[in-house]
Amino acid sequence: MSESIQSTYGVAQDDGLLATKDLKKYFPVKGGILNRKVGDVKAVDGVSLAIEEGKTLGLVGESGCGKSTLGKTIMRLHDPTDGNIYFDGEDISDAGKSRMRKIRRNMQIIFQDPASSLNPRMSVAELIQEPMKTLTDWSKEERRDRTLELISEVGLQEGHLQRAPHEFSGGQQQRVAIARALSVNPKLIVADEPTSALDVSVQAKILNLLSDLQDTYDLTFLFISHDLSVIKHICDDVAVMYLGKLAEVASTEEIFDDPKHPYTKALMSAVPDASAESMTDRILLEGDVPSPENPPSGCRFHTRCQEYIGEICETDEPQFTEPSAGRYCSCHHYSGST
Amino acid sequence: MVLRRLSRNWFAVFGAVVAVTLVLTAIFAPVIAPYGPTEADYNSIREAPSLDHPFGTDNLGRDIFSRVVFGSRYTVFLGIVIVGIQMAIGVLLGLIAGYYGGWTESIIMRLVDISLSIPGIVLALAIAGILGGGIESLIIAVSLVGWRGFTRLVRGDVKSIMEEEYIDAAESAGVGDIRIMTRYILPNSMSSIIVYTSLTIPTVILWSAALSFLGMGVQPPRPEWGAIISIGRSQLAEQWWVSTFPGLAIMVTVIGFNALGDGLRDALDPKQE
């Protein structure tokens, strides 16, 4: 059990390398003739978590649960609606452009689809050097040397440098994106579904590369994915997200051995596994994920929950509790003193 | 790649041939034209087309063919200058509107909407009229009317490019606004700007000729095509050739550039890549 998890519930400013406290990101919904705001999509609705330096926190959930928005808000690509983001003990939730530029040297992001995250009109060399140009005061030679070093670290060749991104396969493009994120020696990397657009055999290579780089550079990862098997492979701790809120947080080992939240259980049971023989005790969720514009009252999962207790699930929002040491779960099953 | 695709479309090839011919004619006008553009020959007034004067002569005995050849210089010059000005204004405003959004965008786009509510040629005529005619007022008038198309186009492009993840990536790399606009957005919007430009050229040529025809642009005796037509207009029944040949020149040029623009649009279509 890592320190980061123990402090998740009452996150403090200097917990781990990155911490968020009650972070919210709403997107306005406009409508009507006057294009007035008619509501909010509560993409991230009060998330507190912390990642200890050198660790990998997996953020898992289905599409629309807000996990990518959370990643981008932490990167300050979106401005948070409410709450705090602490990076290295510093509150960056309302940092201005010039302050963010200094901070971005230490936090970088890798996106899901390398084909769209690389500017098609730039060469590989320009792409990799872009963060160094804007975020460091390195000389041309230093940037060049660093580029060559990175190229070999991520498994590309020097001859690739002058080519355009579309000349590469998806796996190679993702290597370019990784090299770019690494170029300024950041401490934290937000990896937003970095292998979802890739074939499985390529995925394995990229996952191995990320682990190697984590060892070399002592990197901290926020690893966002919908794929539980990938999460299990690469993460130290796991946070499960549902409709803008965290459902459960625990170490990888514990959460996979003994999932507590009914949603976590259903999610795990839904993963098709070639080696699993019988599917008889599979939990099948009813219906679809409700809209984050108008989330269900009380526990957001109650409309699909297979362990629904009663009215309390519909009326009261469950608090994040610690059903066993170091494990956090927001479910009325554990709200008493279980 | 683009050229290869373009060359497969015969209509676009025709357009390219017209464009190249026009530019070459403008450059080599003194070599091609048998007479000077304003050289009057009182011994051959109002002659019908013949071997000596393939397009005939006008009421002052000027060779229409030579005038049309020299007129191409105005066409090319006005086309390049006016489209250049339109593009500069339009692209800049479009970039700013699309990138910054909010109030900036509202103001710029309302400006576009308002000016679009007045028919272009009427607006151009009014501006040229206020400025008092002549080649400068023609350039200003047509430029001020045409930029708004570029603004709309570029703003739309910027909006969709801003949705691309590489803009987020640039932002997290700390890239500043100006550099994002010039290195990320503009290059990715270039192909649609090129296509729109080649489709704007014929409009500009047509409008320049129209304003000159109406006496608000290039003034006679300068051999601008619209101005030549204007001279021949009153004798259209007797000396049809005076207005017909410059008219044909305008028609072929406009069709040619439209064909080229259409061809470019097909060839640059990213969906085919």
Added chain:
Amino acid sequence: MTDNILTVEDLKVDFHTEEGTVHALDGISFEVGYDEVLGVIGESGCGKSVTVLSVMGLLQSPPADIVDGTIEYKGTDLLSISDTELNEIRGDQISMVYQDPMTSLNPVLTIGHQVMEPLLRHTNMSKAAARQKGIDMLESCGLADADRLMDEYPHELSGGMRQRVVIAMALVTEPDLLIADEPTTALDVTIQAQIMELLKSLQEEFGMSVVFISHDLGVISEISDRIAVMYAGRVVESATMRNIFTNPLHPYTRKLSESIPSLDSTVDRLPTIEGQVPSLYNPPTGCRFASRCPEHLGEECEMVDPRLKRIEENAAHKVACHLYTDVSEASPPWDVEEGDAQAVTNKATQGDKYE
């Protein structure tokens, strides 16, 4: 081969592009039995989608060009019949479910219109009867309130519901053969689980044959009786589902399943396949996996095309690899999870003994 509903024999498809000719399918053969689910697995660009489009007669030509081969459906070669005859079969006896439910439904037509369409085209059913049948089918696909749904438009539904509608459309004529091209790839895992359960129960209910295309070994294992593994335009191995998982013979099959992280085991590093899929513009001679193969035998692999062949008498396990030139050598040269190589051979013949 009368016991097969679909037999594809030596199918070769080229694509003529500006950059040259892509040999997308290079002599693939497979068959689907009655009431059988064949899973086709492979990574992007291996030709699995081209295969199903060929079967459906939906390849655009040009650029596509079916160079060789036959596609026999119940004894009729689909490649040699006229378009009208093909249209009679397609959409009635053979139907298809596509990957993306967003784009496979027409946004301007009601659900009812789209579900009834195949019935009105292929049968003499009255409109009222077709509507009833459509409602029944939507209900079978787990859509509550089907009567009201018939008058709604696709955008009013969620992704999971849309895919149910797409499946109902495909099944409304009660086809004998359903082709499902990555039907759950665009969906979330919990919705994917629902759709897979639905497909499984409908397959049992209607007793139809299914060709199920996927890149996801886990998904495909849930539904398939037999699996064909494709690589670079060829079928490299085909066997019963259990044999593919417990006794994969082709080095590619084995490497592929190893490279997927598993929920049951923990490894520090994932085994990977070196190199990249060869270009199909100018594919290498011999085995297409040769340059990446950990079991590379030598020149033979680069020079001689391995044919897809049975490794044992009567066994349904076929592989295209030079490791298995001799019938007696039906065990792979690597360690098998439990027992010795002999046990593996027995498994291959006796099916589910490994449990």
